Amino acid sequence: MSRQETYPVTAGGSSTVISHSTLVNRNVTVAGHRTSIRLEPSMWDALALVCAREKKTMNELVTLIAHNRDQSTLTAAMRVFLLTYYQAAATDEGHRLAGHGLARMLAMKSTTT
DSSP, X not given: OOEEEEEEOSGGXXXXXXXXXXXXXXXXXXXXXXXXXXXXXXXXHHHHHHHHHHTOOHXXXXXXXXXXXXXXXXXXXXXXXXXXXXXHHTSHHHHHHHTOHHHHHHHHHHHHO
């Protein structure tokens, strides 16, 4: 979501809306070629977590995404990758392995009895 501010315009008494993006621009190297990508801060945070979990650098992960993308832009491919990655973790099995929710409560209960 972008912030918007309204500034008065002297000609004709109307006003104009100027949007300030909340996207963060970062440079990455894809297969040896430097490019810039604009994503929301939470997307960059999620990518960093995936990199740590998969033991890959950001450039390695983005290169893998770029080589396997179906989307028209690399930015779109990165968002779809993150959605797919976290959807896989949100399955019943992924949820259980992560120790979330009911599985965690049951595990805690079995250790106390």
